[in-house]
Amino acid sequence: MSAESAEYATFGLAPAMRPGGVLPTGAYQMHRDFLDFSIDGRPLLLRLADLDAVSPLAADLGPSLLAAQVRRLLLEDGPPLDGGRRVIYGCPECEGPACGAVTAVIERDGPDFVWRDFAWQTDDTVDLRLNGYTGLGPFRFEGVQYRAVLERLLESDAESPERPARRVLLVGRRAAVLTKLAAALRGTGIGAEITHDAAGAAPDELRSYGAVALGRGVDEAERAAVRQAFADAGSTAVLVDGLAPIVPLLVAQIEEALDRCPQDERRLLRLVAERDGDTLTATLTVAIPCRVRLTGYRLDRLYRTRTTELFDGQLAAGEHELAVDGLAGEAFVVARTTGGVLVARVGR
Structure with missing residues (x-):
């Protein structure tokens, strides 16, 4: 299907996560929250099975960098790659092109925006016959709707739902385990703090956490106090009951809790x-x-x-x-x- 004959599709953004973790080798895999591109209500990344990548709209970007990525998608600056191509998904661990990236041509056709010629790219140029995603696109988006979705990001503040809290509060009895767990979480890119009195924390502080993890040595009275403190603060943090003092396991539990993607996505x-x-x-x-x-x-x-x-x-x-x-x-x-x-x- 040519770009000229492409049917209209709806454009949106959906929360997505690339979970971090502690690998069996002891190395860390980075946690990345980002916004995926949703086309006709379905995340685009799901059409690229097994692709370990994130969109340029990452949650950890500062306002100026996020604005620059939005401008690129709105074609308000020149394409960074030859042939009018732009990065749609890149490596979650680094920003270098050597790891490869999904790129596409993004162009205007009258008031519309068209995404076409998706490909896996590892060099300055791309061979669509060898590395093109056959059957993916082209997609034509109505210009007003496309622009409104992206420009809405520039109006979002740091507390908006589109920027999930990437901090975890750890509550437990075993200081050595908590210290190792906090270090592992920070190694994957998640902020982690340790406390023995969550009930005494300020409401604003409690609302800054995406999850609170309770060690299995915490008794029921303290668990109830923690739950009540977070509820009174109006926090949406997920409570995680630690299964065992095994750091990679606890990291995986917390990653599962931080996944805010809808179940059907x-x-x-x-x-x-x-x-x-x-x-x-x-x-x-x-x-x-x-x-x-x-x-x-x-x-x-x-x-x-x-x-x-x-x-x-x-x-x-x-x-x-x-x-x-x-x-x-x-x-x-x-x-x-x-x-x-x-x-x-x-x-x-």
Whole structure:
């Protein structure tokens, strides 16, 4: 379909997240909140299965950088790439072109804006026959609606829903675990603070958190006080009950809690893990074809963390039962894909 014959599509923006985490190697994967491009009500990134990338409209951009990205999408400055091409999605870990990026030609056609010739680009030029996304676009957007959606970003302040809170409050008894967890969260790009008296914090402070994580050593009276303090402050923070003093597991729990994407726009929909004798079965429901990694965690008798890679492979859309080697004792499973993470306790 040529740009001239492209039918009109609606343009919008949808909250999206690339979850961070502590990898089995000990390295950190960066957490990135961003706005995805929604075309006819469906996030564009979901049409690019397994693409680990973020849009230029990242939540951690300052006002001037965000305004510059909006101007580029509105064609108020020259294209940064040859052939009128602009970056639609880039590497979540860096801004360098060497990692590759999804680019497209964005042009005006009368009052309309047209996105066409999507491709994966790693150099100054792109070969559409080799690296083009066949069947994706072109998309024609009515100019007034397209411009209104983007210009609305410039009117949003730092407290708007489009800029999610990337801070977590940690409440627990074990100082060593809390310190390691805070360091891990900060390593992934999430702010983290530790407290022993959340109930005494100022309401404005409590509203600045996206989640509050409670260690399992916190008694019920203190849990109730924390919940009441956040409720009285009008906070929308998600309360996370820590499953075990395992830092990568707790990071995954917090990442799951920070995911504000609508359920029907997620790649991973449901995870259940059950043990029958020596066999562990993980039942996972995925929305679109994607690569999934399953990792098992447990504490040994000396309270040391044991990590087991259970599965790493491509899955089709639908429900899958994956039989893997069982994990002894109290255990947990984390499922990860490029755009989401789920955590489950192993049941009997």
